[in-house]
Amino acid sequence: MNPLDTILSVTNLNKRYGALQALKNVSFEIKKGNVYGILGPNGSGKSTTLGIALNVVNKTSGDYKWFSGTMETHEALKKVGAIIERPNFYPYMTAKENLELVCKIKGISYVKVSEKLELVGLTDRQNSKFSTFSLGMKQRLAIASALLNDPEILILDEPTNGLDPQGIHQIRDIIKQIAAMGTTILLASHLLDEVEKVCTHVLVLRKGTILYSGLVDGMSANNVFFELQSDDNETLIAALKTHAAVKNIAIEQGKVLAYLQENLEAKDLNKFLFEKNIVLNHLVKRKNSLEEQFLELTNGK
Incomplete structure (x- = not known):
């Protein structure tokens, strides 16, 4: 430049x-x-x-x-x-x-x-x-x-x-x-x-x-996550832990939040879980807003 x-x-x-x-x-x-x-x-x-x-x-x-x-x-x-x-x-x-x-x-x-x-x-x-x-x-x-x-x-x-x-x-x-x-x-x-x-x-x-x-x-580029829910969230969490793209998992208001360390499409995650006999009744790909990021950055500093 x-x-x-x-x-x-x-x-x-x-x-x-x-x-x-x-x-x-x-x-x-x-x-x-x-x-x-x-x-x-x-x-x-x-x-x-x-x-x-x-x-x-x-x-x-x-x-x-x-x-x-x-x-x-x-x-x-x-x-x-x-x-x-x-x-x-x-x-x-x-x-x-x-x-x-x-x-x-x-x-x-x-x-x-x-x-x-x-x-x-x-x-x-x-x-x-x-x-x-x-x-x-x-x-x-x-x-x-x-x-x-x-x-x-x-x-x-x-x-x-x-x-x-x-x-x-x-x-x-x-x-x-x-x-x-x-x-x-x-x-x-x-x-x-x-x-x-x-x-x-x-x-x-x-x-x-x-x-x-x-x-x-x-x-917020590194804060993409999936919000998921199934009839058996414990089995869902256990399966998510075996996926290479999932960095960590949290639970919020009955929903499972799967944070990513690399890009993953919703259809690919759905297929992965379906093959493990897990049927989802909720799947949304989300990204932390700037507000959430800002609060995270300034929290406790």
Whole structure:
């Protein structure tokens, strides 16, 4: 892969606030064209990580580089769009006027204003005052503002916080749309559902420490299992123990859970058991959700 495909690399980042260590040796890479989620409960270090990368929070130690270190941070940040605080626009100016002001300050063509308003679904409200906007509309306008300079990466801190279900749905759809156009996205969230639905990659943080870093699908790739039941579960368990693909077995609410160490199709398992004179009355192949994985990762740590 071209080194220029690495948009942000973070190495052994540490941050202390007095006695509190907010980040402990945090390292990760953001590659072009993906949607990354920094996932963790409140106080896990998500906002601190973004703040350091955006040069608004000072690191204690460690390093971070934008675009493989090919440019100074202040130059690199011109290629970054970010929303890390509540949207802040002039209340008595219209949506269009607010965006035109941002263009004027940043030296961007006004042509971008209508393009970005359309992207976030606010064209029909472009001449409405910001003060009349709902929280979801304000957030959509903030995204439009962050996209005016066609950034290489869009950074969002808790983008759906405080929104109603419809507002959440709209923001998530916009994020997917932006990603589909090739913009890299990095978002911080405490919502497992958000990361599972929107992101390709996830970094799980707890108390400033990385618990997992990689593909969203990878978190649960090794947690495929079968949920089974027969009239004689003891015989069923004994048979399952003899199958090479079965790693371990658990019982939950009268169902037998068979966890796998290699891929196994339902029809093949059914045939294997039938040949041992075991007839199933329940067989479902399941995969632990990201939520179950997250709880497993953070449990007791």
